[in-house]
Amino acid sequence: MHLVDDLAGYVRKESRDVQKRAILFSSSEDGILIGWDEIREYLNTRPGVHAVDGGCDNLEFNRSDATKAAGLQTLAVMLGIPMNETLSNNEDGVAVVLERIASLI
Secondary structure, three states: OOOOOOHHHHHHHHHHHOOEEEEEOOEOOOOOEOOHHHHHHHHHOOOOEEEEEOOOOEEEEEEOOOOHHHHHHHHHHHHOOOHHHOOOHHHOHHHHHHHHHHHHO
C-alpha cells in the first residue's frame, strides 16, 4: 500500500505504465465512505480515466481503454480463440463454467 497526499499529482507523475489503481476510504460513524463520491466524480472528469466501485471500501480507477472486453479480446487473439466462443457475464458465462465443472465431479 502506498499513501499519497496529492492524488492528482501522483496520478500525473506515476500513471504512464499503470493500468489500475485502488483508493481505500475510511467510513464515518454512520457508515458513509468519507470523500468517496467527490473523488469518484473528480476522477471521472479526467480525460482517459474511468473510476468504478471496487466493492467494500474502495474505489478503483484505470485507463478508460483498459476494459474487461479489451482484455478478453487481446487474450482470445493470443490464444487463437474466436470471440464468438467466449461468454460474458451477460451471457451467463460464469454459470456455464460452473455447470461444466459440476459435470466433471
